[in-house]
Amino acid sequence: MANTPIVPSEVAFRNGMVCLERRNFKDLIALFQQAIDLERQEGAKNPKMKYVSYLGLALTLMNGKSEEGQKLCQQAVKREFFDPDLYCNLGIVYLRNRLKAQAFEAFQKGLNLKAGHARILEELEKYDRRGEPFLSFLPRGHYLNRLLGRVRYRLRHLFSGATAQQT
Helix, strand or coil: CCCCCCCHHHHHHHHHHHHHHCCCHHHHHHHHHHHHHHHHHCCCCCCCHHHHHHHHHHHHHHHCCCHHHHHHHHHHHHHCCCCHHHHHHHHHHHHHCCCHHHHHHHHHHHHHHCCCCHHHHHHHHHHCCCCCCCCCCCCCCCHHHHHHHHHHHHHHHHHHHHHHHHC
């Protein structure tokens, strides 16, 4: 069985993934854009949606809130609705654009496709830390809820540190 050569667009994409892991956002956009351009040069009519999705993610990570990044991720999910990685990217972009409900919906769709998807579970764990407001009859952002929430947080960490030292 002969080894099939890796095409240049895939090499650029893999280099982009390495930059993403290292959080080197400076080169990230250029590498994902290069992967799309090289794939077109290789004769593909449409780029792979994973390239488009990761370009959208890169734009959002580099620029913060990004409408263009959101549109690219949405386009990728519409075309390849069976890839949980694309839903993960879309969820991250939605979170960066402060669209929390849509983000969790995207994460849920990704988990429906692949139940134990590590990146999605990792993202959900990051954002699923808030408890109930201290005074439930007041809005979460009310001064008293914020103040009492900070006190509760500090007390929990104070006591959890004390119990950890005793064991």
